[in-house]
Amino acid sequence: MAREARAQPAGSGREWVGWMSTKFPLEIPAALGLTVFCPESAAAAASCRGESSALCQAAEEMGYCRDLCSYVRMGMALAAGQTAGGPPRPDFLLCCNNICSGMLQWYRALARTLDIPLFLLDFPYQEDREPSPSLVAYLRAQITEVVRGLEELTGRRWDPLRFQEVCRQANRSAQAWQRVMDAALASPSPLGNMELFDYMPLMVTGRCAKETEQQLEALAGKLQSRAVRPGGSPKRRIFWEGTPCWPALDRVVDLLDRKNVQIVADTLTPSLGFRYEDLDGLIRAYCGTINGVSLERGLEMRTELCRRYRVEGILVHYNRSCRPWCGALQETERRLGRELEVPVVSFHGDQGDPEAFSAAQFELRLDTLCELMDQKS
Numbered sequence: 442m443a444r445e446a447r448a449q450p451a452g453s454g455r456e457w458v459g460w461m462s463t464k465f466p467l468e469i470p471a472a473l474g475l476t477v478f479c480p481e482s483a484a485a486a487a488s489c490r491g492e493s494s495a496l497c498q499a500a501e502e503m504g505y506c507r508d509l510c511s512y513v514r515m516g517m518a519l520a521a522g523q524t525a526g527g528p529p530r531p532d533f534l535l536c537c538n539n540i541c542s543g544m545l546q547w548y549r550a551l552a553r554t555l556d557i558p559l560f561l562l563d564f565p566y567q568e569d570r571e572p573s574p575s576l577v578a579y580l581r582a583q584i585t586e587v588v589r590g591l592e593e594l595t596g597r598r599w600d601p602l603r604f605q606e607v608c609r610q611a612n613r614s615a616q617a618w619q620r621v622m623d624a625a626l627a628s629p630s631p632l633g634n635m636e637l638f639d640y641m642p643l644m645v646t647g648r649c650a651k652e653t654e655q656q657l658e659a660l661a662g663k664l665q666s667r668a669v670r671p672g673g674s675p676k677r678r679i680f681w682e683g684t685p686c687w688p689a690l691d692r693v694v695d696l697l698d699r700k701n702v703q704i705v706a707d708t709l710t711p712s713l714g715f716r717y718e719d720l721d722g723l724i725r726a727y728c729g730t731i732n733g734v735s736l737e738r739g740l741e742m743r744t745e746l747c748r749r750y751r752v753e754g755i756l757v758h759y760n761r762s763c764r765p766w767c768g769a770l771q772e773t774e775r776r777l778g779r780e781l782e783v784p785v786v787s788f789h790g791d792q793g794d795p796e797a798f799s800a801a802q803f804e805l806r807l808d809t810l811c812e813l814m815d816q817k818s
């Protein structure tokens with residue numbers, strides 16, 4: 442995986458380090474020049490390195506049960522310093538519940554364990570397509586409070602001009618990210634299976650940095666030159682629903698490649714392309730994460746993605762860890778299949794716990810999807 446980037450430091454003084462949930466508005470710590478790490482990205486990276494079993498085990502020994510999300514378990518073990526490769530110990534925590542409510546309990550446990558302040562943004566569940574003015578005002582007030590709290594803790598001063606600057610940079614990175622994702626519009630896509638996920642940590646904690654935009658632009662250029670190379674047999678284009686099974690990543694990629702299947706769109710990567718004009722726009726963008734919106738809106742977003750990237754089949758990962766996401770998946774599967782008239786097949790696994798993934802089951806389900814896709818073509 443690409444190395445996790447940091448928010449750009451600004452000004453002098455000691456370095457303040459925070460841990461941040463994936464979809465917390467990075468623009469806030471970035472404008473204050475605070476360094477942030479994302480424990481979910483750290484847990485995913487640890488899983489890719491084959492460390493997740495040991496971390497989950499360590500968390501269980503600390504009293505965190507197996508039924509908890511594996512990111513939560515690994516995050517608690519990382520906070521307790523159970524691995525040398527984890528992020529540095531934080532001075533503060535930034536959390537919001539725009540992807541799951543379990544995140545709040547996790548960060549509260551982190552704050553207790555580490556005895557450090559926790560800054561929360563509460564995103565209420567919204568049925569409407571667009572957040573209401575009162576919801577935007579509720580979040581604006583909370584952001585003001587978080588900024589005040591961070592100023593008090595760190596002694597840094599909030600500069601509205603600096604905030605605008607980091608927002609502009611975040612938007613430029615999001616544009617470059619879109620260019621990278623759009624490489625998959627080509628047929629065959631020049632993006633390798635799961636390749637895009639390698640760059641997600643950059644977008645999570647680095648999208649307010651110029652270097653991220655430059656790195657993504659260079660990647661988009663590289664993909665474009667890969668795309669024009671002639672040859673290669675046609676591939677089956679699929680949508681990947683859910684988080685990858687990080688501990689089994691090589692096995693999954695190998696099976697997808699061998700069966701001539703290409704992931705051309707997914708649920709996670711587009712959700713990091715926040716685009717907006719001003720603070721209210723930023724709030725609306727962070728309210729609109731694909732796994733944090735209503736079922737109807739989530740279906741619309743998936744349908745748009747599948748149509749845009751000309752998807753021929755959908756592979757759904759029932760991620761044992763992520764109950765909030767998986768609860769609506771059966772209805773999502775049924776409705777997507779009917780709306781798009783493409784086969785939808787699911788498998789069971791986990792983003793971090795290797796014991797919850799079966800390569801045999803994955804291969805069998807993938808074969809089924811391929812057969813169904815071939816029958817339709």
Ligand code: SF4
Pocket residue numbers: 510511512513540541542543544762763764765766
């Ligand atoms: S339950 Fe799902 S959304 Fe929540 S922390 Fe775990 S993986 Fe993330």
